[in-house]
Amino acid sequence: MSSALEAPVGQRELSIDILYTGGTFGMVDHGDGLHPRKGIGEEIATVVREFAAGSGIPVGLRYTELDEVIDSANADHDTARRIAARVRSRLTDHCDGVIVIHGTDTMAYVGARMAFELHDIPVPVMLTGAQIPLGQRGSDARDNLWMALDSIANQPGPGTFIAFGAAVHPAVRASKRSADGYDAFVTLRKYTPPATRALPAAWPGETTSPVGLFTAFPGMDPDLLDVALRIYHGGVVLECYGAGTMPMHGSATVEAVRRAADRGTPVVVITHCDSGSVDLALYRPGRALLDAGALPGGDMTREAALAKLSYLAALNLPSTELRRMLTTNLLGELTDHPHIDEN
Ligand code: ASP
DSSP, rough: OOOEEEEOTSSOOOEEEEEEEEGGGGEEESSSSSSEEEEEEEHHHHHHHHHHHOOOOOEEEEEEEEEEEEEEEOOOHHHHHHHHHHHHHHHTTTEEEEEEEEEEETTHHHHHHHHHHHTOSSSSSEOOSSSSSSTTTTOHHHHHHHHHHHHHHHHOOOEEEETTEEEEEGGGGEEEEOOOOOOOOOOSSSOOHHHHHHOOOOOOOOOOEEEEEEEETOOOOHHHHHHHHHHHEEEEEEEEEETBBOOOOEEOOOOOOOHHHHTTTOOEEEESSSSSSOOTSSHHHHHHHHTTEEEOOOOHHHHHHHHHHHHHHHHHHHHHHHHHHHOOSSSOOOSSSSOOOOO
16 A cells, blocks of 8 residues: 655655554454454554644655564564565665554564664664554554654664654663553663674575573573573573573583583573673673573673574574674674673
């Protein structure tokens, strides 16, 4: 679907591509719980038309939907890559920006992965969604779509962002932290993209080796970690306490990590804290993880760490290159360059 909205003669039109993937934004409840519906293009066009009239910015809209719109809780390991490929395939020379309407539950995970997948495109990508469906009382859907449109109009630099509530968050630093608030997302830590981006130009295919996330907790059975490291043999983000500690269970935890590293499974340690960074040299558990072959994930969010590891795993890089990339700030997902022992 394509349409020009409120474009006065002679005034430059903002050319926007909108992709609707599902989420609460377009959901309905027929008595059995909210679920996404298809065919909301006319409602979107109405909101965009209102934005054009209200802001005085004429908008040229191209709109499409995924064949199957989903509750984003059902996002799988390949959802973000598929959405990114769809965005890329629809890009035109005239496009000023792309808006992806997505469920909030996995928006930060999908957005972070899309930031890596689409790191080389010249226009901004704004993910947005809603806590309350479009058209319902108190809905934030219209305001959030306005926010995304306004952000593209006023901040036309490339990058992938989440436009939601009162703020625009860099996807590689974003996290959903409210189940029901209008400001559902936060930006964790400073966003400092490097001056020159060091990502390989290669275009990854579908991730074949599964990549996962494991969170440490008191009472954690090291066998559970061992199983996770075997299932997610493409790589595991290990979300530890504080500076990068976790229950050691004698040597069981470290041996599980060592076996994984020996099998070629990268293990990236991050902290579950909202600020600060892992420092694996500080405590004995951290040192033991480092000695076993774990990699310091610096101050990456869990969403960005999982996205980065999945993206890099799909590139099939030599292991030293993979280690270097994982510990290097590629898109602003890391503040610093954590120390890495290359022995
Ligand atoms: N469960 C919904 C989803 O993520 C929540 C939302 O969109 O706000 O698709």
